Amino acid sequence: MSDARNSILTRLRATRDAHPPTPPASDFAPIEAKQWAAEERLPRIRRLMEAVHTEFLDATKADWPQVLREFLAREGVGSLLYAPGTEAGKQLVEGGERGPIPTLIPYDRPLEDLKPQLFETIEAGLTTTRGAIAETGSLILWPTAEEPRTLSLIPHIHIALLRTDALYDTFLQAMREQGWAQAMPTNALLVSGPSKTADIEQTLAYGVHGPKRLVVLVIHQ
Amino acid sequence: MDGNAPDFAAASRAALADPQLRGNFRRAMDGLMTKRAAQFPDAGEWHGVRALAAAVRLRALSKLPELLETLEENCTRNGITVHWAATTEEANAIALDILHKANAKLVVKGKSMVTEEMHLNAVLEKDGIEVLESDLGEYIVQLDGTMPAHIIMPAIHLNTKQIAHLFKRKIKDAESREDAAYLTDLARRVLRAKFQAADVGMSGVNAAVAETGTLCLIENEGNGRMCTTVPPVHIAFMGLEKVVEKLEDVPPVISLLPRSATGQPITTYVNMISGPRKDGEKDGPREVHLVILDNGRSSIYADPELRDTLRCIRCGACMNHCPVYTKVGGHAYEAPYPGPIGKILVPQIEGLEKRGAMPHACTMCNACVEICPVKIPIVEIMGRLRVEAVKPGGAVKDGGAKASRKESMVWSGWAAMNASPTAYRLATMAMSRLGNAAPSSLPMLKEWTNVRTKPRFAGRTLHDLARAKGIPDV
């Protein structure tokens, strides 16, 4: 179909050059102006995300595996999929003895070999985040070879670790400061709550295809 | 009107006669307008971000051929296979070819308006491939065997009761429960099995970033992520106008789209895809294809005024605010894109012979223009299409298809009367004296007086009164 390609591009070029448009300058100031004081960001993120049924847990760098295990026990969650190659994955396993133990399932093979379990039995998935955005109340997810993207998609509960030293004002600020344009991963995501829909008569319902619950485990620095 | 041209007037009559439908739309649109307004409490912020989003789209259009080449180059470098289609037939052929090579039996789809344009589902079904819409609204509409009634909320025309009935009829073991949570969970169970089994996932594209070769998709449900992550092959479809230059151009668009569309600050997911599964990665499709469709867009692009149509980011807000759409709903248009954007886009894609009536289904109230997040002069384009419809040989497909000698004579008569003070004086004098005797059965008056009294001529015109009162003439 390279015929189509050339004819489309030739046509676009010829007609554009016949009437060259002069677009106005792109002034990003209205977005750059959106700023919150450092101490306001987390409460704002929390408020916005809680408004769409996100749950929050507070922990420290040292005790989060414990807090997580207690949560899972409290909620009766029997199985947790995690990324064994990440720092967080290692910390989770090491923190093993100190609490009730759900079944920890390492995501250590290709999706194809894990599909039935992922869709049918695994209850929760644990991921890290690359920060969060105050304007909209959104987590930045940056899946990697160690931490696959389906961890945050298929299990009914998605648990996300959020460090309080990576909070940004806006999406724009986050992508600039983290230099996204230089190195986009296979998949990058903003996640602002559990899966939801309003397709049935504008009535909000949670958990339509993705996770039914999103739990943000805040690691206070 | 030719045989296969959709008859908007007839379809809208049917819609208007359905009180259930009218109630559903009135309620839904009132709610959406209120929710949108609540997202823009600060007029300064709205004007600033809107100007930026419009500038981003205009800049992309000003470099469209170059950006499409850069997009292709960067996608290819990222491992995405790029295909070009001049027509919907070509796009369907490309899709079938990929599906055949993948030996696909089951396709799951996320929302894609371009594939509606292509009537892709019908093509796949004819080929014996099972295709399942997975956006809940699209799924409902597919089960119902109809078309989306709205580009963002496909099943907005149905209420919970109607959907409960539909599910009961179509889904095995469904209980008859008019409860959105139950119905949603039911759809989750059905569709999760399909996501797991699907050979190919399909999606649209909200914005394609030339700079990085990234496809951005926004959604609330997670079905888009499922379609683009779980099956071994992902095919994304985009209209050629969907490209933006830089990654930084995405935030302004994302900032306005969900707020305008559904009154939410952001969608649950912003999904940015920059390639298939890399070596060592454990999930994601092994193949990603991008199909770039023209289907008349390059013709729209050729005209500097009509080009603005291509700024659209498909938020659907113009529908929510359109008083005509609110009355008749989406199906009356019998087109993939209803409402204001449909009234300007569809006639340009499908031609004025078939769609010449669409630009007239508008009171030119400008409600859409006021809220369009990328400042498309929708009503000006509407006016231009009205001109093209009666002017043979213009810029739009089938220009002049609606030209009528009778109508043009009426207008030249009207112009002759209004362009000459003497003729105007005589004509208004005659109308003032005799006009009230016109029977209500006259064409036009008949339509008017269905629900209104006849306009009453005043007997003496303002010209007469001003003269009588000695109001100076110069």
Added chain:
Amino acid sequence: MSTIPKPHRVYYFGTCLVDLFFPDAGMAGIELLQSQGLTVVFPQGQSCCGQPAYNSGYRADALKVARAQLDLFPGDDPIVVPSGSCAGMMKKHWPDLFRGEPDEAKAVQVAGRVWELTQFLVHVLDVRLTDQGEPVRVTWHASCHAQREMGVVEEPKALLRQLANVELVELKREKECCGFGGTFAVRHPEISAAMVGDKVADIEDTGAARVVSGDCGCLLNIGGALEAGAKAAHGQHIAQFLKERIHGR
């Protein structure tokens, strides 16, 4: 909004609908301006702004009619129009209509002097109205073109609120089109009827005795529907309503 110093003299462009159907409203507008000490000039050669043909796709016919108006307003005096829609046509669309024509500069100059009546009363004349009328409840219908082409939103309501005995109850969907739309009303009579039906229902909800508006297309539509439905409320042009109030009728 930007304003101009109060002039001594203004032109009045009455519009064709006012001319034929609401001449009293047209005169009321003239008298309101006169009551502020202005000389009002009504060029007898005027007819129509050209909008009907313009919006129907017959631009050449619209141009012919618009052009016939151009020489009626020599000089710099403002041109006041008792209709947001016709004012919008002149101010916003004449420059487009005349683009590339030999008289483009003149059309642009004339367009730049056009004011919608209530806008002029508020921003240029800063009128103070003294209500002499009986207590009454009214509602305001905002015409689409007045709002969205001329930016007239608060002005008419501000004028109504100056009237001590007038209770203004706003419509639930004030900004929504009444369904007139020029030829739309006869091209799509059923949709137009549904639209004006919703409007009438909203008017009834306010319990107002009158629905006041600044545009005669809307008034023909809404007023006609109120009358056909034998509703309690009736429609009136704002110029006439204001004039009656300050004269104690």
